[in-house]
Amino acid sequence: MSCFSLLCGRKGSSLSAQPTEADIDLSSFKNINLYTYKELQIATERFSPANKIGEGGFGSVYKGKLRNGTMAAIKVLSAESKQGVKEFLTEIEVISSIEHENLVKLYGCCVERNQRILVYGYLENNSLAQTLVGGGRSSLHFSWHTRRSICIGVAWGLAFLHHEIEPHIIHRDIKASNILLDKDLKPKISDFGLARLIPSNITHISTLVAGTAGYLAPEYAIRSQVTRKSDVYSFGVLLLEIVSGRCNTNRRLPAEERYLHTRAWDLYEKGELESLVDSSLGGDFDVEEAIRFCKIGLICIQDSLQLRPSMSTVHDMLIGERDVNEKMMSKPGLLFDFTEPKDQGKQKGKVEEVEVEKTSLLAMTGSEKKHDLESSSLSASTGSYATMTFTSICDRSN
Numbered sequence: 001m002s003c004f005s006l007l008c009g010r011k012g013s014s015l016s017a018q019p020t021e022a023d024i025d026l027s028s029f030k031n032i033n034l035y036t037y038k039e040l041q042i043a044t045e046r047f048s049p050a051n052k053i054g055e056g057g058f059g060s061v062y063k064g065k066l067r068n069g070t071m072a073a074i075k076v077l078s079a080e081s082k083q084g085v086k087e088f089l090t091e092i093e094v095i096s097s098i099e100h101e102n103l104v105k106l107y108g109c110c111v112e113r114n115q116r117i118l119v120y121g122y123l124e125n126n127s128l129a130q131t132l133v134g135g136g137r138s139s140l141h142f143s144w145h146t147r148r149s150i151c152i153g154v155a156w157g158l159a160f161l162h163h164e165i166e167p168h169i170i171h172r173d174i175k176a177s178n179i180l181l182d183k184d185l186k187p188k189i190s191d192f193g194l195a196r197l198i199p200s201n202i203t204h205i206s207t208l209v210a211g212t213a214g215y216l217a218p219e220y221a222i223r224s225q226v227t228r229k230s231d232v233y234s235f236g237v238l239l240l241e242i243v244s245g246r247c248n249t250n251r252r253l254p255a256e257e258r259y260l261h262t263r264a265w266d267l268y269e270k271g272e273l274e275s276l277v278d279s280s281l282g283g284d285f286d287v288e289e290a291i292r293f294c295k296i297g298l299i300c301i302q303d304s305l306q307l308r309p310s311m312s313t314v315h316d317m318l319i320g321e322r323d324v325n326e327k328m329m330s331k332p333g334l335l336f337d338f339t340e341p342k343d344q345g346k347q348k349g350k351v352e353e354v355e356v357e358k359t360s361l362l363a364m365t366g367s368e369k370k371h372d373l374e375s376s377s378l379s380a381s382t383g384s385y386a387t388m389t390f391t392s393i394c395d396r397s398n
């Protein structure tokens with residue numbers, strides 16, 4: 001048994017008289033709830049497939065009942081996400097100290113047996129991807145009032161990460177599958193801070209994640225330029241998805257409706273934004289408010305990150321405490337309207353993978369000059385732009 005497992009096994013007990021290096025590491029993390037592997041094994045019935053509730057880019061997620069009776073979502077991080085225990089725990093200490101009603105609570109972790117396992121509060125109603133925008137397999141009904149509350153809640157949670165935490169946290173992966181819903185359909189943002197747990201040479205977001213491409217701000221996807229404004233872009237896409245009840249990309253639709261970003265902009269220019277609102281609401285919504293939400297979405301997804309508002313401004317606009325300034329509204333920056341599946345004949349229901357060559361990436365932006373992009377992408381430190389694999393999960397069912 002390793003030092004880690006010994007230590008994890010005696011949570012709360014005093015350390016041995018002659019601490020090893022590993023002892024010292026762990027003893028300095030007093031504020032972290034450390035779970036033993038055995039405890040999590042019992043909670044998940046030996047990580048039984050029956051308790052597996054999801055699989056993401058970071059690893060598998062299991063539902064489990066902790067010793068104190070609390071339900072938890074137990075995320076077993078995959079091999080790529082392994083890093084030194086000290087670095088890992090440093091991040092965990094920060095993340096688990098963050099509390100907000102619109103953020104999923106990290107209870108603690110397990111670092112035993114070379115495992116990295118995160119233990120989160122369990123959310124009863126799955127993610128927005130599984131219920132509202134991912135293909136309608138859910139029986140849940142999302143009224144306009146509920147959608148409005150979800151948009152405002154997510155904006156508030158994100159504004160908290162951006163403006164209330166010091167140093168601020170950029171989520172980097174805001175999307176429908178990272179918005180979980182509790183029993184009352186209150187939204188909670190998951191996976192915040194996780195990007196920092198992944199070694200920098202592993203580009204989880206840009207290369208490994210399924211279904212993310214439509215949420216990526218162009219400057220982030222092309223130049224790895226990560227700012228709070230790239231989260232604002234992703235939030236704008238999500239906002240349009242919640243209002244319209246559809247995924248941001250659906251290649252089964254006619255060309256002019258395929259991408260939510262351009263669809264919303266076209267309708268805005270024609271003064272017909274109302275028709276973007278989900279038809280399943282049967283017209284039962286506040287028209288003025290829904291149009292305002294669509295405009296806020298469009299303001300967030302502008303190509304120029306300087307023109308995108310901060311998340312606290314977005315929140316204030318959503319609740320009507322701040323006017324939506326249409327003067328600062330310009331065409332959306334769109335990452336991938338040029339992409340087409342390599343194999344159009346893939347089976348329905350299968351994930352489509354689209355390889356995007358660098359030249360295509362360079363061709364896709366609206367306002368930026370081609371040669372500027374080329375030089376910046378070539379000088380990017382990871383040099384990982386030669387090919388990117390985008391997977392469009394929404395195309396399966398919408």
Ligand SMILES: Nc1ncnc2c1ncn2[C@@H]1O[C@H](COP(=O)(O)OP(=O)(O)OP(=O)(O)O)[C@@H](O)[C@H]1O
Nearest residue numbers: 053054055056057058061073120121122123177209
């Ligand atoms: N705290 C939680 N409560 C309930 N279910 C959860 C929780 N966390 C994750 N899940 C479930 O597990 C699934 C996978 O989650 P995970 O965050 O690992 O991946 P993802 O967000 O779907 O994809 P990616 O890792 O690419 O962002 C989620 O879609 C959700 O159904």
